[in-house]
Amino acid sequence: MTVALFAKNLYKSYAGQAVVDNVSLAIRKGECFGLLGPNGAGKTTTLRLMLGLIAPDSGELSLLGHTVPQHAREARLRVGVVPQMDNLDPDFTVAENLLVYGRYFGLGDAAIEARLPELLEFANLAQKRDVKIPTLSGGMKRRLTLARALVNAPDIIFLDEPTTGLDPQARHLIWQRLRELTAQGKTLLLTTHFMDEAERLCHRLAILDHGRIVAQDSPHGLIAKHIEPQVVEVFGEGVALWAQEHAAHYAKRFEVSGETAFCYVGDAQPLLAHLQGYGALRYLYRPANLEDVFLKLTGRELRE
Amino acid sequence: MVEMSKSHFSLPRLSLRFIPIWRRHFLVWRKVAATSILGHLADPIIYLLGLGYGLGSLLPELGGTSYMVFLAAGTVCYGTMNSASFEALYSGFSRMHEQRTWDAILNTPVTLDDVVLAEILWAASKSLLSGMAVLLVIWLLGLSHSPLTLWLIPLALLVGLCFASVGLIMTALAPGYDFFMYYFTLVITPMMLLCGVFFPVAQLPPAWQTVSAILPLSHAVDIARPLMNGALPPDVLLHVGVLSGYAMFGFYMSMVLFRRRLSK
Numbered sequence: 001m002t003v004a005l006f007a008k009n010l011y012k013s014y015a016g017q018a019v020v021d022n023v024s025l026a027i028r029k030g031e032c033f034g035l036l037g038p039n040g041a042g043k044t045t046t047l048r049l050m051l052g053l054i055a056p057d058s059g060e061l062s063l064l065g066h067t068v069p070q071h072a073r074e075a076r077l078r079v080g081v082v083p084q085m086d087n088l089d090p091d092f093t094v095a096e097n098l099l100v101y102g103r104y105f106g107l108g109d110a111a112i113e114a115r116l117p118e119l120l121e122f123a124n125l126a127q128k129r130d131v132k133i134p135t136l137s138g139g140m141k142r143r144l145t146l147a148r149a150l151v152n153a154p155d156i157i158f159l160d161e162p163t164t165g166l167d168p169q170a171r172h173l174i175w176q177r178l179r180e181l182t183a184q185g186k187t188l189l190l191t192t193h194f195m196d197e198a199e200r201l202c203h204r205l206a207i208l209d210h211g212r213i214v215a216q217d218s219p220h221g222l223i224a225k226h227i228e229p230q231v232v233e234v235f236g237e238g239v240a241l242w243a244q245e246h247a248a249h250y251a252k253r254f255e256v257s258g259e260t261a262f263c264y265v266g267d268a269q270p271l272l273a274h275l276q277g278y279g280a281l282r283y284l285y286r287p288a289n290l291e292d293v294f295l296k297l298t299g300r301e302l303r304e
Numbered sequence: 305m306v307e308m309s310k311s312h313f314s315l316p317r318l319s320l321r322f323i324p325i326w327r328r329h330f331l332v333w334r335k336v337a338a339t340s341i342l343g344h345l346a347d348p349i350i351y352l353l354g355l356g357y358g359l360g361s362l363l364p365e366l367g368g369t370s371y372m373v374f375l376a377a378g379t380v381c382y383g384t385m386n387s388a389s390f391e392a393l394y395s396g397f398s399r400m401h402e403q404r405t406w407d408a409i410l411n412t413p414v415t416l417d418d419v420v421l422a423e424i425l426w427a428a429s430k431s432l433l434s435g436m437a438v439l440l441v442i443w444l445l446g447l448s449h450s451p452l453t454l455w456l457i458p459l460a461l462l463v464g465l466c467f468a469s470v471g472l473i474m475t476a477l478a479p480g481y482d483f484f485m486y487y488f489t490l491v492i493t494p495m496m497l498l499c500g501v502f503f504p505v506a507q508l509p510p511a512w513q514t515v516s517a518i519l520p521l522s523h524a525v526d527i528a529r530p531l532m533n534g535a536l537p538p539d540v541l542l543h544v545g546v547l548s549g550y551a552m553f554g555f556y557m558s559m560v561l562f563r564r565r566l567s568k
Contacts, residue, residue, distance in 0.1 A: 014568070051411065053410060053411075053566075054567055054568075055309075055311065073413045073414075073415065074413070076411065076412060076413045077413045079411075081411035083404075083407060083408070083411065085404060085407075087403065087404035087405060087407050087408040088408075089328070089332070089403070089405060089408075090403060091332045091335060092331070092332070096331065100324070100327070100328045100331065101408070101412070103324035103327065103328075104321075104324050104325070104409055104412035104413070104414050105412055105413060106321075106324075106413070152412075
């Protein structure tokens with residue numbers, strides 16, 4: 001079996017409103033697959049469907065060879081989950097959290113105890129073993145949640161926005177750990193709305209919007225397929241006027257958002273030469289990235 | 305508004321996977337065990353001594369026993385009712401909604417049915433503890449010497465199962481903690497007054513006696529009171545049946561409502 005998770009035409013609606021709309025994807029064993037989307041795109045609902053916590057209105061789903069939701073329980077034996085919101089047991093110590101969680105998988109206390117040092121080491125929490133949860137920092141709680149998801153030595157790990165709310169140091173440590181897991185051959189499915197996170201970690205990505213997959217490829221594939229390779233961001237006073245008069249001449253495609261004009265170009269040189277002679281404006285020249293793809297596919301308007 | 309789906313109405317599927325969840329609740333409790341046990345002991349002592357001596361000295365004997373003994377039987381029942389109700393409503397809601405403990409558990413090979421069963425059994429365990437504490441007080445105060453009072457222990461468990469299950473219906477419906485005020489003010493407190501805890505049901509107007517007869521707490525009191533006097537309760541099967549019926553109804557209803565609530 002080379003496919004860890006297979007979904008075909010998954011559909012789920014609430015009160016007549018499609019939340020997950022014909023989602024099909026196949027996640028290979030050992031790959032890190034990202035589910036990207038703005039808030040409310042249906043990422044969490046998709047994860048809940050895949051875990052068999054809710055039943056789809058229609059569609060097929062198989063997780064680690066088990067039909068879901070019918071055999072979700074058997075599948076979840078081999079799955080680890082890092083939820084979006086921390087739900088560690090605040091009354092317990094770090095070690096007790098792992099112990100109690102392991103029992104839900106039917107593991108014996110001795111088996112869990114034997115795994116504890118390794119899990120604590122992985123989470124950089126060896127020193128915090130007997131500390132209660134409320135005294136941990138946000139980053140420590142996330143790492144513990146990640147360690148907790150590994151207590152049953154899962155084959156696939158679901159991570160719902162694993163670094164939301166963390167400072168850069170804490171994020172980098174989580175990323176490092178996730179790369180270690182991929183190196184160990186674990187399959188990861190992660191949702192995020194951080195493009196740099198997706199670009200760094202994921203082998204393949206699906207961009208989800210309004211419950212539909214609007215694109216699916218490797219990060220580089222997405223950039224190559226959907227967007228011009230170079231971006232010049234032009235900003236400063238009078239940028240709107242400048243864009244109106246000149247942007248179309250130099251850029252295949254441009255967008256003005258607030259005080260910035262985003263110019264997407266194949267070759268940036270003519271535009272840069274023009275801008276150098278145009279004193280009032282400043283600019284930033286960079287290669288196109290996933291965020292450009294994301295904004296192109298899902299639009300710039302605010303999602304709340 | 306979440307629609308109801310047919311799958312919400314299927315019967316609860318029971319398994320032994322509730323055990324690790326029960327153990328989790330127990331481990332949390334163990335950390336505050338001393339305070340908790342002290343509370344379970346102090347509460348009935350204060351009520352029995354306060355009301356029993358104070359009010360009891362003004363009253364004639366009720367059915368051949370002192371008011372203290374009369375009240376003690378009621379105290380076992382309402383004490384266990386309260387324990388299970390508080391656990392199922394406030395603590396249960398905290399685990400489901402506030403701390404999201406349920407969410408964490410449901411990501412493992414455990415189902416909602418297991419989680420709800422564990423809630424009921426845990427709340428009933430708290431009732432059992434509370435019942436044993438009251439029984440200890442009864443023995444210490446010498447209010448009864450009958451070995452039949454040992455039957456109060458399984459009764460406490462049954463009352464716990466009953467009120468935990470019924471209470472979870474409220475937990476499943478609650479938007480927040482304030483909601484529970486309705487249940488305690490409109491259900492639990494009237495039940496305490498209508499079901500013969502503090503005075504005999506026969507003192508009530510006939511219409512209210514009919515109401516009392518369908519309330520679960522009355523049936524618990526009807527079992528407990530004869531036991532205190534060393535007598536076997538008449539119609540015990542009826543009383544056990546009613547309490548079990550409420551327990552099963554509550555389990556099923558709360559299960560349906562939790563499935564609906566958590567299907568989002």
